[in-house]
Amino acid sequence: MSDVSSNGYKSGSRLERILRAGHFAVTGELGPPQGAEINVIREKAELLQGLVDAVNITDNQTAIVRMSSIGAGTILVQEKLEPIIQMTCRDRNRLAIQSDLLGAYALGMRNLLCLTGDHQSFGNHPTAKNVHDIDSLQLVQMVVGMRDEEHFECGDEIKETAPRFFVGAAANPFGDPFEWRPYRLAKKVKAGADFIQTQLIYNVERFAEFMDKVRELGLHEQVYILAGIGPLKSPGMARYMRDQVAGLDVPDAIVDRMTHATDGIDPEDKKARRNAWRKEGMQVAIDLIKQMREIEGVAGVHVMAIEWEEAVKPIVEGAGLLPRPEPEPLPTSGSETE
Amino acid sequence: MIVAEQKSLEEIKNLIADMEKVLVVGCGTCVTVCFAGGDKEAGILASSLRMSTKLDGSTKEVTHITVQRQCEWEYIDPIADQINDADIVLSIGCGIGVQAIAERYPETVVVPGLNTTFLGLPTEQGVWEERCAACGECILGITGGICPIARCAKQLLNGPCGGSQNGMCEINPDTPCAWQLIYDKLKSQDRLHLIMDVQPPKNWSSSRDGGPRKITREDLRLAVEDSE
Numbered sequence: 001m002s003d004v005s006s007n008g009y010k011s012g013s014r015l016e017r018i019l020r021a022g023h024f025a026v027t028g029e030l031g032p033p034q035g036a037e038i039n040v041i042r043e044k045a046e047l048l049q050g051l052v053d054a055v056n057i058t059d060n061q062t063a064i065v066r067m068s069s070i071g072a073g074t075i076l077v078q079e080k081l082e083p084i085i086q087m088t089c090r091d092r093n094r095l096a097i098q099s100d101l102l103g104a105y106a107l108g109m110r111n112l113l114c115l116t117g118d119h120q121s122f123g124n125h126p127t128a129k130n131v132h133d134i135d136s137l138q139l140v141q142m143v144v145g146m147r148d149e150e151h152f153e154c155g156d157e158i159k160e161t162a163p164r165f166f167v168g169a170a171a172n173p174f175g176d177p178f179e180w181r182p183y184r185l186a187k188k189v190k191a192g193a194d195f196i197q198t199q200l201i202y203n204v205e206r207f208a209e210f211m212d213k214v215r216e217l218g219l220h221e222q223v224y225i226l227a228g229i230g231p232l233k234s235p236g237m238a239r240y241m242r243d244q245v246a247g248l249d250v251p252d253a254i255v256d257r258m259t260h261a262t263d264g265i266d267p268e269d270k271k272a273r274r275n276a277w278r279k280e281g282m283q284v285a286i287d288l289i290k291q292m293r294e295i296e297g298v299a300g301v302h303v304m305a306i307e308w309e310e311a312v313k314p315i316v317e318g319a320g321l322l323p324r325p326e327p328e329p330l331p332t333s334g335s336e337t338e
Numbered sequence: 339m340i341v342a343e344q345k346s347l348e349e350i351k352n353l354i355a356d357m358e359k360v361l362v363v364g365c366g367t368c369v370t371v372c373f374a375g376g377d378k379e380a381g382i383l384a385s386s387l388r389m390s391t392k393l394d395g396s397t398k399e400v401t402h403i404t405v406q407r408q409c410e411w412e413y414i415d416p417i418a419d420q421i422n423d424a425d426i427v428l429s430i431g432c433g434i435g436v437q438a439i440a441e442r443y444p445e446t447v448v449v450p451g452l453n454t455t456f457l458g459l460p461t462e463q464g465v466w467e468e469r470c471a472a473c474g475e476c477i478l479g480i481t482g483g484i485c486p487i488a489r490c491a492k493q494l495l496n497g498p499c500g501g502s503q504n505g506m507c508e509i510n511p512d513t514p515c516a517w518q519l520i521y522d523k524l525k526s527q528d529r530l531h532l533i534m535d536v537q538p539p540k541n542w543s544s545s546r547d548g549g550p551r552k553i554t555r556e557d558l559r560l561a562v563e564d565s566e
Contacts (some may be wrong), residue, residue, distance in 0.1 A: 089492075090492070094539065116492055116494065116499045116500075117492075118501075119491050119492065119501070119508065119509045121491075121509050122509075130492070132492045132493045132494070133539070133540075133542065134539045134540075135492070135493075135494045135495055135496050136496075136499075137495075137496040137497075137536050137537075138495070138496070138536070138537070138538065138539045141536060141538075142539070153539060170500065172499075172500030175498060175499070175500045175501070175502050175503065176498070176502045176503055176504060176505060176515070176518055177498070177502070177518055177521045177522070180497070180498075180521055183497075183530075183534065184496075184497045184498070186534075187496055187497065187534065187535075187536055190535075190536055191536050199500055246500075246501045246502075246503040246508035247500040247501050247502070247503055247508065
C-alpha cells in the first residue's frame with residue numbers, strides 16, 4: 001500500500017504524466033447525449049483528438065439525464081482519448097459510487113473528478129430525491145483511500161485490484177464567501193486531491209487575487225491547478241452568465257468586447273454577426289489562456305466548449321499549446337497498464 | 339415546533355367524499371402556534387366544509403373538536419365518544435396526530451387535513467423557516483449553531499458549494515446559504531478552525547436511513563411486574 005504504484009505514478013494516466021513532467025496541461029470537456037447514440041460520442045471525440053491531454057465526461061450535468069459518464073468514458077477509451085470521469089454526490093450513495101468506480105477502473109478509466117453536483121431543481125427531474133450521502137471532499141478522501149490504502153470507505157479491504165485514480169476536485173474562486181475559497185481548496189488538498197479544475201474564469205484580476213492566497217498557503221505546490229476557460233458564443237450568452245449564473249463572474253469589459261465584435265457589420269447579416277461573435281469569443285478564450293499562463297501556480301487549462309467542440313482546436317492552437325506533448329511511456333515492468 | 343400547512347379544500351373534500359358524519363380534530367400544540375390546525379382553524383375548516391358540501395348538494399354533518407395534544411393517548415382518549423360517533427375523522431394535527439388517532443382507534447377512518455412540512459420556527463409574523471432535520475446526531479457544536487443538514491440544499495458538511503452567491507443559495511434567491519451563515523458566525527467568534535478539518539462521512543444510521551427510530555429509557559419505564 002502506498003501513494004505510488006509500481007509504475008511510479010499514482011494512476012499512470014496521461015494527464016498525470018503530462019503534469020508530472022511539468023507540461024502546461026490542456027483538458028477538454030464532453031457532454032454525453034440525452035440518448036443512447038454511440039456515434040455522438042465518437043464524433044465529439046474526433047473533434048478533440050490530439051488537442052487535449054484528457055477529456056472530462058460530465059455526470060448528468062445541470063441535473064439533466066444523459067448517457068452515464070462511465071458509459072461515455074468507455075467509448076472514449078476505445079477511441080484512445082483519455083477520459084476524466086466526473087462523479088457527483090447528488091445521484092449516488094457511497095455504495096453506488098464505489099461500485100461504479102470499480103467498474104470504471106476495470107474498463108480502463110484512470111482520472112476522476114469529484115463533484116457535489118448541481119441541484120436537481122435546475123434539471124429535468126426537479127421532483128427527484130437527491131442523495132448527498134457524502135460530499136465532494138469526502139468523495140475525494142474515499143477514492144484516495146481506495147487507491148492508497150486499498151480499502152473501501154467502511155474500512156474493508158479491497159480484494160485483488162484496488163482502483164488507482166488520479167483524483168481531481170473542483171474549485172470556484174468566485175463563489176462566496178470569497179475569502180474562504182482558498183481555504184476550501186486547502187481542505188480539498190488535505191482530503192488528497194491531485195488536481196483541481198476551476199470554474200470558468202473571466203475575471204482574471206479576481207482570480208489572480210485568489211491565486212495569491214493559494215500560493216501563500218502553499219497549495220500550488222501540493223496540487224495541480226487547471227484554470228477553467230470557456231469560449232463565449234454571443235454577447236447574450238456573456239450577459240446571461242454575468243447576470244443569471246450563480247458563482248460566475250463575467251466583467252463588463254468582456255461583455256463589451258463581445259458586443260463590439262459586430263461593430264460595422266450589417267445588423268441584418270445574421271450569419272456574419274454570428275461568425276464575428278464566435279471569432280471574438282474564441283479570441284477572448286485565447287487571451288485568457290495566455291493570461292493564465294502568466295499566473296504562478298496555474299498548471300494548465302480546462303477548456304469547456306460544451307456543444308461547441310469545434311472551437312477547441314482554434315483556441316488551443318491560438319494559445320500556442322499545439323502540438324500536445326507526448327508523455328513519458330509507463331515502464332513496461334509495472335503491473336499497471338493504461 | 340412542527341410546522342404544517344393546510345391542504346386545499348378541494349383535496350380535503352375528496353378525502354371525505356363518501357362520508358356523512360365528519361369530525362374535524364384540531365390540536366392545541368405546534369399546529370396551533372403555526373396557525374394551521376388549532377381550534378380556530380378547526381372551526382373555520384368545519385364551517386367551510388359545511389358550506390361547501392351543502393353547495394355541492396351533499397348532506398354532510400361536520401363538527402369539530404380540539405385536544406391539547408393529539409400525539410399523546412391521554413389527550414385523545416377523552417374524545418372517544420365523538421370519534422366513535424363519526425364516520426370519518428379529519429385530523430388537522432401534524433402527521434403524528436393523524437397516526438396517533440388511527441393507532442388508538444383502529445376501527446376509525448382517519449385522514450389528514452394538513453401537510454406536515456418541517457421542524458422550524460417563526461422568523462417573523464407569518465413566516466416560518468426550517469431549522470432541524472432530526473438527523474439523530476447533532477453537529478451544531480461545530481457549525482456555529484447553524485445546521486447544514488437542515489439548511490443546506492445539499493446537506494454539505496465541508497463548506498459551501500460553488501453556488502453560494504452574495505450570501506444566498508443558488509436554488510432560491512430567498513434562501514440564505516447555510517455555509518455563508520456558518521462562516522460568518524464562526525469568523526465573528528474567531529472559531530473558524532472548527533471547519534478547517536475535513537469532516538468525515540456522516541453516520542446516517544441515526545437518521546431516517548437507519549429505519550424508523552425508537553428511544554427506550556429504562557429509567558423512565560414503569561416497573562414491569564415479575565410475573566414470569
